[in-house]
Amino acid sequence: MPRRTTPARVMIVEDSAVVRRLLTHIVAGDPRLTVAAAVASAEEAIAAIPSVRPDVISMDIRLPGIDGLEATRRIMADHPTPIVVISASIDRGELGNSMDALRAGALSVVEKPVGLADAAYVQVAAEIRTQLAIMSEVAVVRRRMREPALSPPVMPPRTRAPRVLLVAASTGGPPALARLFAALPADFPLPILLVQHMGAGFMQGFANWLGSVVPQQVELARHGDLPRPGTIHVAPGDSHLTIGRAGTMTVSTDPPVGGQRPSATRLIESGATALDGAALAIVLTGMGDDGGAGVQTLLAAGGSAVAEDATTAVVYGMPAAAQRAGALSLPLGMIGPHVRRIVERRA
Incomplete structure (x- = not known):
């Protein structure tokens, strides 16, 4: 896809005049961005989209009248446009709605700026700019194509029976994860370790939200704990998650890998080094190539890996890297059944 040669047109939807001015300033x-419109309500935004034709929308969740969640649903149904949700990470109710907005079609969630004097302002502003610029390049559609009918894949005989499921996702991850785990039973017999790229302040709320929409237990991983079957252990914010030879989880603040902490590559590589390849890795939608090197290491150790196919991935970056490393490529709807077959074969 050719990169944009003109600044991306941003529509800001925010009811607070102070925050709206701050976002406009950000x-x-x-230079990659330009403010095409700044409105105070979802109603104004929905009415203006046909004439403004934004490349990306900055969406507040807590709005008077139609809230940001319902606005996201309507925009994705009638005028599909990349949406970045701006959320107060400490507000549990708002974060839940933000996660639901991702299921409705929004692409990412970033922290709402507090003010120019806030200690985290520079970092928060940089993240908002980066997300808006990157998401403006994502092609969104009203209705995804039907997933192709493929023959059920067979696990190669040489792969080791997995003792743990290692899952990684980034942009577009929350709704994909919800769909994947919903296809697995509540009493899934393997522990699940998950890396989801998201701001550190959102991770507890993300774990709470995921636990409310999938049948398994969900919690933030704790250093030194044994992962439990049927439980999704989520990497805490700004921390690597790996599994050790004793079978316990390690949570660390070692340097980022490829700019990422938590790192999908670190997680997946640990399945090769600590479990001698007795792990199954799944790499879902996301920007960049995090996880690809880990998949290569895991496969060399006799493990197995699946990458989300381009037909369903919101952003085909991480899955493409995993596929190039040797992972089996499957549409999202086929990954859950494939995992169940592998686990049943193991049993």
């Missing part, structure tokens, strides 16, 4: 400070 967007105006990036």
